[in-house]
Amino acid sequence: MPSTTVNGRHILKQHATGYPIPGTTTVYDTSERLDLDNVALNGGVLAKLVILSIDPYLLHSVSPGSPMEQAAETCSSEAYGSDRINGMGIVKVVRSEDPAYKVGEYFTSSLSRARLTSSSDHQEYSVFSKEQLSSLQHLKPENGLPLSVYLGAAGAGARSRFIPSLFKMYQPCIPSGLTAFAGWEEFSNAKKGDTVFVSTAAGAVGSIVVQLAQNQGLKIIGSAGSDDKVKYLKQLGVDVAFNYKTTDTREALEKDGPVDIYWDNVGRDTLDAAVENATSGARVIICGAMSSYNGETTAGVKNLIHVTFKSIVLYGLSYFDIAHKHDAKFKETVIPKLADGTFKYLEDRKFGLDKAPQAILDVQNGANFGKSVIVVGDE
Ligand SMILES: NC(=O)c1ccc[n+]([C@@H]2O[C@H](COP(=O)([O-])OP(=O)(O)OC[C@H]3O[C@@H](n4cnc5c(N)ncnc54)[C@H](OP(=O)(O)O)[C@@H]3O)[C@@H](O)[C@H]2O)c1
Structure with missing residues (x-):
């Protein structure tokens, strides 16, 4: 037997x-x-x-x-x-x-x-x-x-551009580290003096974006959903960290913005508040939409007219399209920083x-x- x-x-x-x-x-x-x-x-x-x-x-x-x-x-x-x-x-x-x-x-x-x-x-x-x-x-x-x-954080490994038609057969890994790095390299066009807003900033993707922006000496505004997460953001050195459940995002951005780059992990009201408080020519990197994945609410984005009047550029970040271009540099630059403790x-x-x-x-x-x-x- x-x-x-x-x-x-x-x-x-x-x-x-x-x-x-x-x-x-x-x-x-x-x-x-x-x-x-x-x-x-x-x-x-x-x-x-x-x-x-x-x-x-x-x-x-x-x-x-x-x-x-x-x-x-x-x-x-x-x-x-x-x-x-x-x-x-x-x-x-x-x-x-x-x-x-x-x-x-x-x-x-x-x-x-x-x-x-x-x-x-x-x-x-x-x-x-x-x-x-x-x-x-x-x-x-x-x-x-x-x-x-x-x-x-150290997740990488995109071999080539992923072909969407193969999605039904294979879905490649989409690790948070390379998602953050590839999106930042591809779309941020960060310049000295820029202010960056990152939602879900204490999360897997968000916390790496925060540190990439920090590495370039930018001013960072980060939101998160608990006081403990806000405390962690402050430990990371985020300039303005707030709990979006107890502080109104729009008010926080009116006070500490405007923002030149918005890394969007959330969508809906937060995206609205960000485009309202964005500079002319701002870059919005749409990485995810946590607030609407469950489909329980029908409230949508209302303020996209700001995109028109301020010539804001919206980028849809699809890991499958861009990760392979940034994989090697990610391994050379970010993984050593994670290993030696420079990146947390x-x-x-x-x-x-x-x-x-x-x-x-x-x-x-x-x-x-x-x-x-x-x-x-x-x-
Ligand atoms: N485009 C791509 O290729 C790609 C690849 C990987 C990940 N992503 C996206 O990146 C985002 C972050 O993913 P992750 O893996 O790093 O997850 P994560 O941030 O570690 O975890 C998800 C976080 O979302 C936040 N959240 C949940 N509901 C929310 C709401 N209604 N409003 C605001 N925040 C909410 C929570 O943080 P708080 O406590 O701060 O609310 C939660 O901890 C997701 O949108 C994900 O889909 C995209």
Whole structure:
């Protein structure tokens, strides 16, 4: 009788409308068992999940019809006929039938719709068949940074421009570090004396943007959703940090603006307030829209006429389009700064895949403090 191991999985139980409900929308499931020594590899590898990244975009996996899911066009029928949830993770090879993938080596693993029927990134063990190995990127931890940071602040690895038509098959990793760096390099056009406003400034992407702006000596205004996060922003050296839940963003920008660059992670009212308080020729980098992903509100952006009269330029930041151009410079310049402590990073670490349902909600409602990761196995 072969011995089998529980292969814990984080699976979709019931689609959410709006925010997911931990334990109802998604659950931790222990019904699957795997014979680790004998499971067929078909020329591929058996890998163990070590770290799982919990990102805002996971909402589109569990909430069909949400604005996030509609924009990403990921509601492919095969995706929603499945209980699998996919995303970014770091896996360690346990068995291998391919010499290029050695036992003990680490790889970043990204969502691959092609694997939906056989395996998922949100499970403790996965078999990657020979054809599926392309969704793994070799990861050599360097500079003493913890592995998990390679899914967040030090996360990189864009090989080429991603072709949107392949989205339904493969979704590459979209780590926060390179998202921030690529967007900043590509669109900020930062000049000496500029004032920058960053929303969700204490978050995974926002906190790196803040430090890139700081590195250029710019004045920084940062908003966040709790006093603890505001305190952290002040520790980072943000010039004006405020809690947008207790201080009106418009008033804060009227007082400490106007802004030459706005990094938008939030959308709606915050975007309105920013364009109202932007300088002529300001750059607005639209990275995300946290305030509307759940689709619970219909309030929209009202002040775009300021874009016309002030010749403001709005940039839509799509990681898939620009990351590959900035990957090498990011690795040369930002990762060493993270390693030597010049750049700071915060992680919101949870332990055990059973924490995934709650972690998805936490990122949506701001209960996370730092880049959200789940430590699943030994690092
Ligand atoms: N364009 C791209 O290619 C790309 C790639 C990666 C990420 N992104 C986007 O970048 C943004 C930040 O992602 P992240 O991974 O760094 O997440 P994160 O900032 O670490 O976590 C999400 C944060 O959003 C904030 N938030 C939630 N609801 C909000 C609301 N109604 N109004 C204002 N803020 C709200 C919360 O912070 P507070 O406590 O401060 O409210 C929460 O902690 C997201 O919009 C994400 O979709 C875009």
